[in-house]
Amino acid sequence: MSYCANHTAPPYGAQRMTPQRQLISAATAAREGAFSVEALAADVGALDATIGVSTVYRAVTAMLASGWLERVGERDGSALFARCTAGGHHHHVVCDRCGRVATAECPLDVSVPGAMQSDGFVITRHEVMLYGLCPECAIADRDEE
Amino acid sequence: MSYCANHTAPPYGAQRMTPQRQLISAATAAREGAFSVEALAADVGALDATIGVSTVYRAVTAMLASGWLERVGERDGSALFARCTAGGHHHHVVCDRCGRVATAECPLDVSVPGAMQSDGFVITRHEVMLYGLCPECAIADRDEE
DNA sequence: TTGTATGCAAATGGTTTGCACCTAT
């Protein structure tokens, strides 16, 4: 199924739905877990080798801006992204083995934004990145040892 | 005062205490809050302009390895570091305005490492970066508005 | 003496950008 039906509003912040962005959003939707831009670009390249990396980067930027895609972590110096349907404030756990992603509640008390304190500091923003093993990989990992 | 008395073991993982590393560790110790390598290199450069950036980077790597210095966040694409005397597992809050740093307790339950779960995931590692305003800057900020 | 540290410059590598061309709207 297509996430970008013809003559339909784009699923993310882009203002024009070009064939390139249709492929990119389809490739993004097809991905299961967390992925790097490099990996996404490889998928896209398999569909249309003429699409350049910068186009993928620009599309990713647009998808992030609209919230259709989220940055869920980092690996080997490159950012990891994943589609996320959860609403509201949350974080993600990324499986270090297969890349699967799950949403996680925020461990911080954000009920009163800007009022959280630690040593008198007013915390205005935070980043929480969680990594580990998904249920399946945890089992596979245990069996191997 | 010197953090590297002559003929004394280096305060961090380096194996040889060269004059360059004495200056670098002194400059590091003189810093109050979080700083980037660029900023540290500027301080060091003021003391001895012949010291190259790579030397500073290598010294920072050594300081991190020994735990004498910690990575406390990121800003504008470059890493932020700070000396930290706290022991055990903890995180840091960095003042977005003046760079002051405070230690913060880990908001996650790490009492049973590797057993923390979220959606069945076994969380093996995490990163928590906190940013905000230190008490003084919070007041200054309020007065300005 | 000997292996670690330095300084320089060049390489890395993910990400961004300038520019001329193309196209969805």
Place this chain on the structure above:
DNA sequence: ATAGGTGCAAACCATTTGCATACAA
């Protein structure tokens, strides 16, 4: 028609590394 999107290549920039030299131990 026209603003936004694309492709290419070059630019960026923090950080790393190769290499010949210097020096702490």
